[in-house]
Amino acid sequence: MASKPVPVASIEMDTVDRDAIEAVTQEDAAMDEAKATHAMIGFAKAATEKEHKMTLAEGVRLYPKAIAWSLIISTCIVMEGYDLTLINNFYGFAPFNRKFGDLVASSTSSDPVYQVPARWQTGLSNGANCGELIGLLINGIVSERFGYRYTVMGCLLAITGFIAIFFTAQSRGALLAAEILCGIPWGVFQTLTITYASEVCPVALRGHLTTYVNACWGIGHVVGIGAILGVLNRTDEWAYRIPYALQWIWPLPLIVGVAFAPESPWWLVRKNRLADAKKSLLRLTSAKQGDGSGFDPDETIAMMVHTTAIEENTTRGASYLDCFRGSNRRRTEIVCMVWAMQNLSGDSFSNYSTYFLEQAGLSSHKAYAFAMGQYCFNIVGVLGAWLLMSLGIGRRSLYLYGLCGLCTMLIIMGFLGLVPEVHRNAGSIATGSMMLGWALCYQLTVGTVCYSLVAEISTRRLQIKTVVIGRVLYIIVGIICSVLTPYMLNPTAWNWRNYAGFFWGGMCFLCVIYTYFRVPEPTGRTFAELDVLFEQGTSARKFKTTKVDVFAHSVSSDAFRQYKHDVDIAHIE
Numbered sequence: 001m002a003s004k005p006v007p008v009a010s011i012e013m014d015t016v017d018r019d020a021i022e023a024v025t026q027e028d029a030a031m032d033e034a035k036a037t038h039a040m041i042g043f044a045k046a047a048t049e050k051e052h053k054m055t056l057a058e059g060v061r062l063y064p065k066a067i068a069w070s071l072i073i074s075t076c077i078v079m080e081g082y083d084l085t086l087i088n089n090f091y092g093f094a095p096f097n098r099k100f101g102d103l104v105a106s107s108t109s110s111d112p113v114y115q116v117p118a119r120w121q122t123g124l125s126n127g128a129n130c131g132e133l134i135g136l137l138i139n140g141i142v143s144e145r146f147g148y149r150y151t152v153m154g155c156l157l158a159i160t161g162f163i164a165i166f167f168t169a170q171s172r173g174a175l176l177a178a179e180i181l182c183g184i185p186w187g188v189f190q191t192l193t194i195t196y197a198s199e200v201c202p203v204a205l206r207g208h209l210t211t212y213v214n215a216c217w218g219i220g221h222v223v224g225i226g227a228i229l230g231v232l233n234r235t236d237e238w239a240y241r242i243p244y245a246l247q248w249i250w251p252l253p254l255i256v257g258v259a260f261a262p263e264s265p266w267w268l269v270r271k272n273r274l275a276d277a278k279k280s281l282l283r284l285t286s287a288k289q290g291d292g293s294g295f296d297p298d299e300t301i302a303m304m305v306h307t308t309a310i311e312e313n314t315t316r317g318a319s320y321l322d323c324f325r326g327s328n329r330r331r332t333e334i335v336c337m338v339w340a341m342q343n344l345s346g347d348s349f350s351n352y353s354t355y356f357l358e359q360a361g362l363s364s365h366k367a368y369a370f371a372m373g374q375y376c377f378n379i380v381g382v383l384g385a386w387l388l389m390s391l392g393i394g395r396r397s398l399y400l401y402g403l404c405g406l407c408t409m410l411i412i413m414g415f416l417g418l419v420p421e422v423h424r425n426a427g428s429i430a431t432g433s434m435m436l437g438w439a440l441c442y443q444l445t446v447g448t449v450c451y452s453l454v455a456e457i458s459t460r461r462l463q464i465k466t467v468v469i470g471r472v473l474y475i476i477v478g479i480i481c482s483v484l485t486p487y488m489l490n491p492t493a494w495n496w497r498n499y500a501g502f503f504w505g506g507m508c509f510l511c512v513i514y515t516y517f518r519v520p521e522p523t524g525r526t527f528a529e530l531d532v533l534f535e536q537g538t539s540a541r542k543f544k545t546t547k548v549d550v551f552a553h554s555v556s557s558d559a560f561r562q563y564k565h566d567v568d569i570a571h572i573e
Contacts, residue, residue, distance in 0.1 A: 041551055043302030048526055048550070050294060051203045051303075056390055059204035062295055066200040066284040070209045072257040073152060073196050074216055076189040079159065079250050080128075081220020082227075083182065085375075086243050087124055089228050091116055095239040100172050120172050125482075127176045129475050131183020132190065136472055139188040140320065140465040147267055148196050152258045155185035160251045166244040191467045198455035198463075199266040200284050203526060207389045210452040211382055214443070218378020225372045266460055269304040277301055307528040310550065311461040314535050323466050327534040328459060332466050334518055335454045338399070339474035341511045342450055345403060346410050346504035347442065348481040350435045352489060370432070374439050381443020388444070389523075394544065395449050395456070396521035402445020403512045409438045410505035417498025431498055456522035459531060517541075526550070 060067065090096040094114075101114035116124075135155075143151040162185075165178035193216075197209040227243040234242075262284055268277035278297050287295035314326065323332045388398060413434050419427035458466035487493040488500040496503070520543035522530055528550040538546050 040302045040305060043296070043299040044306040044528075045551055046296070047299035047303035048528070050299070051526055052524070054202055054204045056204050056208075059202050062285055062287060063201055063205060064286055067205065067209065069257075069261045069284070070197040070200055071212060072254065073148075073261065074193045074209075074213050075250075076152065076156070076254060077193055077213055077216035078220040078223070079247060080186040080189065081217040082224045083179075083220075083247065084128065085221045085224025086228070086240075087128075087179065089224075090240055091121055093239055095235060095237055099237060099240075100175065116172070120176075123176055124172070124179055126479060127179030128183040128186065129479060131180040132187035132475060133183075133472060135184035135187025136191060136468045136475075138184065139191055140468040143188070143192055143195075144267075144270075144318070144464055147263050148192055149258055149261055149263050151188060151192060153255055155188045156251045156255045156258070159185045160248065163244070163247045163251075166247070167241060187471075190471055191464060194451055194455045194467060195464055196264055199264040199460070200262075203524060206456065207395060207449075207452045207523070208386050210455045211385055211448045213451045214448045215379050215382040218375055218382070218443075221375035221378065222372060225375060265301070266304055266308075269301065269308050270461065274301060274305070277304065303526070303528070306550070307460060307526070307531065310528055310531050311459050314531065318461055318465075320465050320469070323462050323469055327537070328462055328466070331457055331459060331534055332469055334457050334520070335466050335470035336473045337514060338450050338453045338457070338519065339470040340477045341403070341515070342446060342474065343477045343481045345406050345442070345446055345508045345511050346438070346501075347447075348478070348485040349410070349488075349500055349504045350438045350442065352435070352485065370436065374436055377436075377439045377443045378447070381440065382448050384444045385448040394521045394523040395452050396515070396519055396523070396540075396543075398445045398449045399453065399519060400512065400515045402441060402449070403508060403515055405441045406438060406446065407505050407508040407512060409434055409441065410501045410508055412501070413438075414499055414501030414505060417501070419498075427498070453519070453522065456525075456527075456530065457520070459534075460527055 054062075097114040097116060100120075101116040104113045104115050139151065159182055162178055162181040165174055165181065169175045169178060193213050194210050197212065198206055201209050224243070227246055231239045231242055262280040263276070265277040265280045265284070268274070268280055278301050281297050281300055285295060285297075287297075322328060385398065389395070413431055416427050416431050416434070419430075454467050454470055455463070485500070488496040488503070518540050520533070520538070520540040522543070525533070525543075529548050532548050532550050533543055533546060536548075
């Protein structure tokens with residue numbers, strides 16, 4: 001039986017109904033998106049205001065878990081400071097030289113004297129730098145893809161195996177391989193620890209946790225010197241094998257700690273995993289409902305989403321090349337120079353304090369004691385910098401005034417070269433003592449504050465890659481300075497002695513000029529505010545006083561679109 005034809009009028013009516021339903025659906029969707037936008041902006045504003053008003057004490061009470069996790073991950077840096085102390089001091093160890101050195105034919109001693117050739121000393125000392133360059137570049141890709149926790153744990157597992165090469169090495173080539181291989185995870189730790197610290201804490205704690213990394217360097221150096229002093233009287237191969245074996249103390253407990261650590265909520269937001277970001281944030285805080293802290297995780301997540309959306313609108317890509325596009329070019333330049341100025345301000349020259357003290361007649365044991373004191377300045381300097389920051393002194397101010405002090409002391413050290421030869425011992429003691437004072441000033445300001453500046457000036461979206469590029473330049477400049485300084489001081493080369501202070505003082509003065517005109521003040525600013533200030537091209541000298549409304553900018557991003565699905569906004573009617 002033939003089907004009954006449908007009237008044309010009914011077909012037209014059905015079409016009209018469907019169009020009306022689609023129009024209503026689109027209108028509801030637009031209303032939902034507007035409601036989501038309203039909710040996000042409101043929450044983000046509330047979180048921003050709370051961060052601005054949060055004091056250091058309030059931050060410590062609210063984020064004690066974030067502090068603990070950040071300290072654990074930053075402790076990875078201790079391993080690098082420890083090993084670099086070992087290799088540079090083993091060149092004076094008779095057992096080490098007998099195993100890895102060559103017989104010195106010109107020796108007049110009754111006992112044969114062995115010495116590691118200069119070319120191998122240079123290779124071993126710079127082997128870790130080569131590995132770090134590889135690790136830095138790898139970190140910029142791997143950590144952003146797999147997350148901070150898995151990257152750190154993978155590196156800790158790798159370094160556990162690489163330490164075995166140190167412990168069992170029978171040739172200089174094996175030692176070099178160990179330095180290069182261990183340098184790869186060390187390069188990852190150098191930047192990832194700073195990034196994690198900056199992303200798990202509020203503005204009030206950001207400067208303190210990022211600068212703790214510098215204290216870890218000091219801890220590594222001090223422990224390394226302690227290990228060396230502990231085996232100083234041994235004459236067998238265990239004089240160097242025991243210190244190498246002690247490196248196994250660190251990886252296992254750190255792996256356990258990192259395994260339980262929460263992932264960075266900022267990284268999770270960038271991956272549109274907002275529900276996971278909220279869980280991570282709750283694990284970083286001690287806030288409980290009704291405790292009076294006023295903390296709302298939805299507000300903080302909204303602030304992260306809003307900041308991520310701003311950065312996505314200004315930075316389309318997330319590659320190394322994008323670090324040199326638009327406003328990110330300026331940010332990358334500043335990060336690179338802040339890193340490089342650590343070396344350009346005379347750091348390599350100050351490391352020769354023991355050289356001048358030995359010239360004045362101090363014994364090797366006393367010179368080592370001075371070296372340990374200088375390494376302790378890393379720790380004391382960080383504590384002092386925390387105090388200065390707590391008193392309201394900004395990061396730019398500390399960096400700038402610190403460079404001025406360093407420049408002045410370097411010039412004074414240069415003038416000490418005018419001391420007559422008959423008073424050479426007194427001049428050497430004065431120079432060595434001035435270098436120790438320089439080291440303390442350096443650790444109070446430039447050496448410590450640098451870690452906070454590089455973490456804050458770079459954008460969240462490109463932070464890892466920007467910091468990596470800056471650290472690469474730091475290593476390159478450091479290698480150049482470490483080659484030039486011995487020539488300046490060596491009596492058989494340029495023999496500048498104290499006059500090298502004039503050279504480094506001049507370099508430091510150029511750093512003062514650059515800092516005054518180019519390095520901005522990030523203290524007290526949220527990441528979103530820094531993004532807008534850089535996008536507007538605000539002068540570095542006006543960063544502190546310029547008023548900025550980050551919520552006056554329209555935003556749209558994948559994180560924002562995910563936000564309306566993951567956050568309950570029914571109560572924002």
